[in-house]
Amino acid sequence: MYAIGLVLVLVATINAGKHDQYSGYSVHGVKLRDDSDKVFITELTDSLDLDVWQDGVAGARDALVMLDPNSRLAVLDELDARGIQHYLHLRDVAQAFETHDEQINQWKQSRSGRLVPFNDYPRYAEVDAYLETIAAQYPELVTLVNAGQSYEGRDIKYLKISTTNFTDTSKPIYFMDAMIHAREWVTTPTALFSIHRLVEDLRDQDRDLLEDIDWIILPITNPDGYEFSHDDTRLWRRTRSINLEVSDTCFGVDGNRNFDVNWNTTGVSQDPCSQTYPGTSAFSEPETRILRDIFDEYIDRMEIFMNIHSHGNWVLYGFGNETLPPNAIHLHLVGAAMGAAMDAMKLPEADWYKVGNSAMILYGTSGSAQDYGQLVGVPLSYTLELPSYGFDFRVPPEYIEHINRETWEGIAVTARLARTTFRARQ
Structure with a gap:
């Protein structure tokens, strides 16, 4: 008993100092x-x-x-x-993160044995296990793809969800990814919940989404940064690549500034320690190259791309240099439909969703995933910023379920509109 008590004291002591860097x-x-x-x-x-x-x-x-x-x-x-x-x-930022850690621990303990990854802040291994389980239990619908490895050697996996194993070229593809920015923890549960609703909990009103559309869902684009944000630096945003020719103290690149679209021109910093450092070249990071390769492989049928972030209640589209794609009106209409669907379920403490060109209503960027998707030919390419309810990056876990359900309604709306536009173009 004494040994167990000592271990608990040691764990508490370690956790108590976890965020001291923000004191x-x-x-x-x-x-x-x-x-x-x-x-x-x-x-x-x-x-x-x-x-x-x-x-x-x-x-x-x-x-x-x-x-x-x-x-x-x-x-x-x-x-x-x-x-x-x-x-x-x-x-006190350090105290705020310690309090958030306590909230998460209490949440897990109160739901011991009943907690599922999409209603929690799951670690990389838990997400990986969930993807493996879904693929094994639903082989007629789901294909697990190991797309490659992160800089530190973690497998980056995604699910292909299809009733026809991606062989029916009359069906559009909906590509969704999350967690390109490591500190935005609430994004991965939303991607996992989309898998759940399409596979484990398919409802009659959503059967068309499974039968008429093929899905690619990648829940953790930046696993190295995500794990580092849990274990070491809570506000870590970038990848974890090391380039000693650039810096021997500052590591990683802003993955959402690393795509080959107006790269290194707007909304970036040349300081390798900056949160918006774009890297030494476009696609310098294995994580962004994996997304690039998914675009390359499926661009003929990819009708919509949703790059999920947190926070702020935004539905944004390109381009980040204040120019507009030829189909900007259509982009805005589909984005507005998404925002309206999510607003219809919003909690009182949440902001209303704002929809528009990312540079015109928020800030200028270059090298973003959203812009790259638009550039290479995805008709409907978006950045989705989820709600935080005033808690910034510290969204209490009891809000996750509502964010998931609210966002799913927006995803469903955009999927049906994408299906319509894809058919119109054929």
């Missing part, structure tokens, strides 16, 4: 009055390499910026000098 850090909300305020905040955060937790929209949504103890007073003084209102969102 003294705080997060501040910033109210933007107009586009000039937004430009000012962007320039300020870029010059100081601040971690932006949420990009603001003038008059609509506040920005959230994390500040360290050394820069906090200087940044807040800059905001005061410009007359920009700000407020304290999180007093």
Whole structure:
């Protein structure tokens, strides 16, 4: 009994210091009055390499910026000098993450033996086991594909879901991926829930989605970063590749700036320690090359691509340099239908979904998965930003089930519209 108690004390001690690297850090909300305020905040955060937790929209949504103890007073003084209102969102980032860890542990304990991966924050091994199980139990519908390995050697797997084993060329393909940004934990459960609804819990009203559409679902694009965000640095966003010619202290690349579309031009930093570092070249990362290869293999039938992120209630489409694809009106209409379907189920504390060109309503980017999908010929390519209910990257686990159900309704709407447009083009 003494030995067990000692182990528990040691575990508690280790966990208590897990987020010490964020001690003294705080997060501040910033109210933007107009586009000039937004430009000012962007320039300020870029010059100081601040971690932006949420990009603001003038008059609509506040920005959230994390500040360290050394820069906090200087940044807040800059905001005061410009007359920009700000407020304290999180007093102690380290404590906030410790509290979130406790919430997750309590959630798991309270549902011991009844918890499924799509209603939890599952680790990489749990997700891998779930994919293996689904493929083994439903071989007539599901094919498990090992698409390759991450930089650190983890298998990156996806499921192909089809009643015809992808042989019917009259069916469009819906490609969905999640967790390209490691700290956005709530995205993987949404992808897993989509698998669940198509395979384990197919309902009569959704039978057309399985019979008329082929699906590719990749729940963890960046497994190295995801595991690192659990074990070491909670706010880790990038991959975990090492390039000693660039830096011997800062590792990884922003996977969503690493695609070969206007690469390294907008919304990136040349600092290899930055959250938006695009790498030394497009597709420098094995993780983004895997997505590229999926596009290449299935582009003839791929009608829709959904790149799932968190957070902010956005449905975004290209291009990130403020230019529009020829089918921008159609992109907007389908995106708006998705947003409306999800808004119909929203919780009161959630923002309404906003739909539009990613650069025009949010911020400019280059090298994104969304833009690459559009560039190579996917008619409907989107970035979906899930809700956070004011909890930023710390969405309490009791919200996951609602996010899953709400998002599934949006996915179902876009799938049916994609099927219609695919048939119209044949």
